[in-house]
Amino acid sequence: MKALLDRPVPTTTAALTLRRGAARVLIDNWTGTSTVPSRTLYPHQWSWDSAFIAIGLRHLSVRRAQQELESLLAAQWADGRIPHIVFNAAVPHDAYFPSPDFWQSSSAGRAIGAPTALETSGIVQPPVHALAAWLVHEADPAESARRGFLHRLYPRLAAWHDYLHARRALGDGALIAVVHPWEPGMDNSPCWDKALQRVEPAPPDAFRRADLNHGHPSDRPTDVDYGRYVRLATDYREAGYDDRTAPHRFAVEDPAFNTLLIVSELALGKMAQELGLANGPHLARADELTRQLIGRLWDDKAGIFRVRDLTDSTLVDESSVTGLIPLMIPQLPNDIADQLCQTLAGPRFNASATQLVPSYDLNGPAFAPHRYWRGPAWFNTSWLIERGLRSHGKHTCAARLRQGFLADAGRSDFAEYIDPSTGAARGARNFSWTAALTLDLLCTDGADTKELSP
Template sequence: MDRAGVPAPALRRGAARVLADNWTGASTVPSRTLYPHQWSWDSAFVAIGLRHLRADRAQRELESLLAAQWADGRIPHIVFNPAVPEDAYFPSPDFWRSSRAGRPAGAPAAPETSGIVQPPVHALAAWLVHVADPAESHRRGFLAHAYPRLTAWHDYLLTRRDLGGGGLAAVVHPWEPGTDNSPCWDRALARVEPAPPGTFRRADLAHGHPHDRPTDLDYGRYVRLAADYREAGYDDRAARPAFAVEDPCFNALLAVGEHALAAMARALGRADAPHTARAAALTRNLVARLWDAGAGLFRVRDLGTDTLVDERAVTGLVPLLVPDLPADVTGALRRTLTGPGFAAPATRLVPSYDLTGPAFDPQRYWRGPAWFNTAWLIHRGLRTHGLDADAARLRRGFLTEAGRSRFAEYVDPVTGAARGARHFSWTAALTLDLLSTSPR
């Protein structure tokens, strides 16, 4: 039972109800109000939780996303539901124009999608879903179908997105790393001329408080970057991105995903697959290019200046997930995680930005609030490195806040107040996963 009086069975039932209510028949929306379509990394987290309820539905969640994959290998960050009105979300399908503008890059004729991507947590999710019920996976041919698609996804990131030439994947829009308005992007975003305010309409403000959401100035820059990418045909070789960074969370997930692909290859009898070597190379490059020993965490690299960004954010702690990190790096990450910058006073969750940092804002989206998906990733990282006591504390905090907040999108790390959408799918799904995980 958590401090709010929610016993584990009731928490489990509540989480299952959120996923049932947000299920569309083929996939799960993050939120019925704020996010009414299918989102890429959301679906991966949802599948991780769904595997404890119904393995076949967890498989369908990922299959529906992979069905929208582009011929160049990218998995788009949004798959649009044609039954949802155009004005329910912006940027809408008529902004992205994927089936037309993205045709040279291999966008499908249907469904309509966005043209950018999100963090590559999908291979990890697919492997966990397979392991949850191997018999059902074999019966449906899930792994044999998913493996080549996920390999093509990673190939895309490791080739066309290696914009810095250092063996890491770059992101070309702040929405791609998933931490949309993090202070880590401010320096690179300042070089982007925003789209004029009258040229777009923010549907997000109809369902979220302006103090919680990105500013109009930042949103104008997001629109400009997306429009410029669209006008370049979403072609990474032809585009000259005004925003390009290497993000530690994104690349850590890519490395972990390569380990998952290696396990898939072995399960499918393809022992000669290159994934273990690629995971090792990604780990070396992650440490060489993004580790900052003085700060005790990984930094973002701004490719516009080829320098590390002097901001401390949760994205720099998520590489705890990577199994083969040097011991000194793992120890430093643990000290940073438990130090004054990231030990939130009102919750055991991890704030999205350093509590003592100059840009900290406890309410505004990724500029301070504590999120459940990053807490889950860090919890998994702690367990990966045998830091079980720290993992158990984070697990207890996660379950406490999930129940108390009614599965909120995120919480204020200073007061613990629920923020963003309620009945949020990945919060519910990852609650199910942690309830099914021994705290050891």
């Protein structure tokens, strides 16, 4: 472990201290095969967490970053999906809910190829994995080639994207739909409220919330919302996790989810090129998704991308951080990128005054500074936006956000999220993706944002 801490580091004392603290979080949260988000609240492996963690781990140990992604993909289903949780069999079932005995993946999902030797959830999370894999490869191409890293991961990641395109394009075009509020990763965002109103909550005695053992109720989703999450997951399980027959009473097109698929399609194109394969299909998919993202989700009047509710095919009138993340798309038209930057700096997100980007409109009717994704600022979404700003040449804004990110990460003991106004730590401390993305901002100069441009 000492070798990880002795790799080259930034030269200032403050940066060195921050880097060592971040490395210590990742070392402490390592299980031997993967990294838990938190030793208390999240004791298993989470899908998009592992992708962000691998992005940071590449600066400490490329081999360990590769293993992070490899261990996640070992739980991939035969239909291509990457489940949002891979359960550690050594962790008691009552440590987290919904637990393996709720999802019943190896039995309920058997017909569509759920693993038999591992228990997982049945839903997914944002497809940031190919971007993570490409960045890990680029950190040490020789080691990647020696271990056949891209050769092994490329077909698995391509199958993951194929699943999304084949089974989750539920609207009128190519955009991918999420079918549970946990899938976009922004669990109880106000953007889901309208669609969730149609879902009858599971009765309170149908579940036991382990999250309240580690978080204050005022920080977490309400019992009613949690009951709706349980109902949707139960319905999906009873349909055998088969998207062809599941009722999908909650189905929305989310800007961030589709943006990360676009960026990851571009990353798959780079992988294909590196492996001597055709990259055209990935670039074509990225182009078509970008065209439809703009055509279906862009609100020019509001200067932000919106969520589309597929039940009535209307845009949801809420401004959330999900609508800013399309800044990551290299081929996003300049006028839209400029409008997003204006929205970011304006009164709804006030990026010039807040240290991180709030998860929801500061003036919105549902704003709550401490309640999960209804206001608090998160480090992973700010990292995505910082990367997007750099890719569009908005270096002053990116530098301000980067500086705020690093300051808040250190002050908050690498918190899960923070109060957007005060910077006070909220949620879990020593959170893995916060530590990992801190390492990335400390160790990168921004050159890698240009590599994905088609």
